[in-house]
Amino acid sequence: MAPNPPEFPQNPPEFLPKSRISPVLAGVAQVMAGGVTGSVSVALHPLVILNISDHWIRLRSQEGRNGQVIGALIGRQEGRNIEVMNSFELLAHGSGGHVLIDKEYYYTKEEQFKQVFKDLEFLGWYTTGGPPEPADIHVHKQVCEIIESPLFLKLNPMTKHTDLPVSVFESVIDIINGEATMLFAELPYTLATEEAERIGVDHVARMTATGGGENSTDLKSSQSTPKSSQFIPKSNPKILLWQREGRTAQVRSKIIIIHPKIQPQNHHISPQNPGNSSQNPTPKSWDFTSKSIPKSSQFTPKSSKSSQFTPKFTPKSNP
Secondary structure (H helix, E strand, C coil), X not given: CCCCCCCCCCCCCCCCCHHHCCHHHHCCCXXXXXXXXXXXXXXXXXXXXXXXXXXXXXXXXXXXXXXXXXXXXXXXXXXXXXXXXXXXXXXXXCCCCCCEECHHHHHHHHHHHHHHXXXXXXXXXXXXXXXXXXXXXXXXHHHHCCCCCCEEEEECCCCCCCCCCEEEEEEEEEEECCEEEEEEEEECEEECCCHXXXXXXXXXXXXXXXXXXXXXXXXXXXXXXXXXXXXXXXXXXXXXXXXXXXXXXXXXXXXXXXCCCCCCCXXXXXXXXXXXXXXXXXXXXXXXXXXXXXXXXXXXXXXXXXXXXXXXCCCCCCX
């Protein structure tokens, strides 16, 4: 006779490390699907990261705490290719696992955005925080009532890693304990930029390196910007985002664009020490200086004698 299988204890022993406790034994709800490959290809624009960072920073400055922000993602979708191009904020009520999205506010904002961006559509939603949790599943189900198969983007503004703290997910349905359960599957993504977007992010990078703001009038500081912040590479730029406490106790988002092959020793570039990135080489094709502009496109007004008119009076002689 075969021996009876060992019975597992209902409660895990205290000496068992947490890393070896399964989600079922620990009583932790499972929110991530394992071994699932993404069904779509995602291209993320830096403008979306800027919007989310600004949304979170304003909330923290107003309330004085690290709150959770929620917003909508908009862009284009062609087949299995999704391009997340912009975002807008959403109004939500409650906190924790009882967050409710104000759908009337969403439909109002969507109508306003469609008047300006007619070719963009609603793709999903974003929030801030650590890894996905059951509260995110609760909000994701509400978004599924608006569109089918929405994307979920989560930005962690408190991470200490130097990599981009952004993760993108899609929802899948899995059978757990005989019940259909919604889970998240992480999607790989790439960064995509347009010409106007590169110029805007380049401006933010210059303000970061020099420590200047919108009201700064120091021309010397803007001219002495390190070369590493004067270009945005075309292929896979790496964005380092962190927060810095200013003199007025307000948090400012700092974004630096660097080449993926360049790994600076110190990622924290302060206004007092902007030389940490001055050793990074600058491609000539992305050096936005007057030298890189062709002479044919430069306009310099010159005075011409033919264009000048000086009236003269010659008296007529009497016959």
